[in-house]
Amino acid sequence: MTNLVDVKNLKKNYSSKEAVKNISFSIKENEILGLLGPNGSGKTTTIGMLLGLLKPTSGEIKIDNMFFEKNRIEILSKINFISPYIELPKKLTVKQNLIVYGKLYNIQNLQDRIEYLTEKLRLEDLLNRITGELSSGQKNRASLAKALINKPKVLFLDEPTASLDPEIGDFVRSFLENYKQENKISILLASHNMSEVSRLCKSVLMMKNGIIVDAGTPEFLIDKHGRKNLEEVFLKLSRGNNESN
Numbered sequence: 735m736t737n738l739v740d741v742k743n744l745k746k747n748y749s750s751k752e753a754v755k756n757i758s759f760s761i762k763e764n765e766i767l768g769l770l771g772p773n774g775s776g777k778t779t780t781i782g783m784l785l786g787l788l789k790p791t792s793g794e795i796k797i798d799n800m801f802f803e804k805n806r807i808e809i810l811s812k813i814n815f816i817s818p819y820i821e822l823p824k825k826l827t828v829k830q831n832l833i834v835y836g837k838l839y840n841i842q843n844l845q846d847r848i849e850y851l852t853e854k855l856r857l858e859d860l861l862n863r864i865t866g867e868l869s870s871g872q873k874n875r876a877s878l879a880k881a882l883i884n885k886p887k888v889l890f891l892d893e894p895t896a897s898l899d900p901e902i903g904d905f906v907r908s909f910l911e912n913y914k915q916e917n918k919i920s921i922l923l924a925s926h927n928m929s930e931v932s933r934l935c936k937s938v939l940m941m942k943n944g945i946i947v948d949a950g951t952p953e954f955l956i957d958k959h960g961r962k963n964l965e966e967v968f969l970k971l972s973r974g975n976n977e978s979n
């Protein structure tokens with residue numbers, strides 16, 4: 735199957751801090767890859783480089799067989815993201831935001847795209863509300879609509895359900911599962927929610943201190959580390975007991 739994302743020997747230093755130290759992985763078409771790791775392990779830095787926001791110190795990123803150095807604009811048209819650090823402009827209504835982003839991406843038939851996302855993400859009552867006045871669950875659905883406005887082939891989600899109640903979290907997870915299945919897109923999902931990762935991700939990367947300390951399917955990792963669930967594997971790895979057998 736085709737890889738939509740290929741990362742080789744990627745490194746990022748912030749002055750003397752080595753935030754990401756030589757990581758390699760790929761994401762296949764129609765795959766949700768989970769990115770787990772304790773705070774400070776380098777997940778957001780990795781996503782920042784994959785979005786073209788941070789320049790890697792060294793290493794290679796290929797997205798849909800293209801490199802940022804040569805095909806920046808084309809790559810940016812094929813990806814999108816949700817990040818806790820970048821909010822939608824607060825003073826615009828949800829609809830105005832979707833129109834602005836749709837125009838930035840030069841989306842044809844923007845009205846149809848907004849209607850489709852409105853229906854799928856249950857945004858009918860939110861479209862004319864001021865974005866800054868929405869609850870976090872409502873904002874999250876609006877951010878997801880923005881993230882899908884350009885029909886991205888690759889979606890980067892940095893803790894997308896972190897502040898959601900269980901019901902909305904469940905709605906968002908079901909939505910992502912169905913959307914991925916229908917559109918065959920690739921998703922990188924950084925999350926601290928282990929049941930979310932177990933449910934959505936066929937494979938998982940475990941990061942710690944800028945390194946991928948383990949990787950595989952949730953079942954493989956649970957079995958390998960002799961634990962009952964992914965949460966226990968996470969705790970074992972993040973507490974530093976990294977022996978692999």
Ligand code: ADP
Pocket residue numbers: 748751752753771772773774775776777778779780
């Ligand atoms: P995570 O998303 O896994 O919590 P981050 O990628 O945000 O991890 O951070 C990785 C490491 O890099 C941390 O030690 C963090 O303090 C450091 N770091 C992140 N951003 C910066 C920055 N802009 N300048 C300096 N250090 C940073």
Ligand code: MG
Pocket residue numbers: 777778779892
């Ligand atoms: Mg982070």
